[in-house]
Amino acid sequence: MQDVLLVLTNVPDEVTAYTIARKVVEDRLAACVNLLPAVRSIYQWEGKLEEAAEVTMLLKTTQGRYAGLEAAIREAHPYDVPEIIAVPVTAGLPAYLDWVVTETKKDVDV
Secondary structure, three states: OOOEEEEEEEEOOHHHHHHHHHHHHHOOOOOEEEEEEEEEEEEEEOOEEEEEEEEEEEEEEEHHHHHHHHHHHHHHOOOOOOOOEEEEOOOOOHHHHHHHHHHOOOOOOO
């Protein structure tokens, strides 16, 4: 396995999601980002039950690029404590995983 990660975060709207997605792919912090609109989140925050319409972002990256990706998300994210969860990819199509690794290298020619 090549230390590929699936990173999840939720943002309040499509504009924020699109802005973060473009930035992290252009900066090669993620190979690909999927935006899943119309997610409904229910959670406790500061002692109150909250509900929010959000956009879920699925970001594919590598362990070596995770710190930079997390920093970029935190910088652009409007929440005080954004959900940022990284899940290791334990299996997948080898050609796709190789592509994720290649696309997140800093020195890839475009």
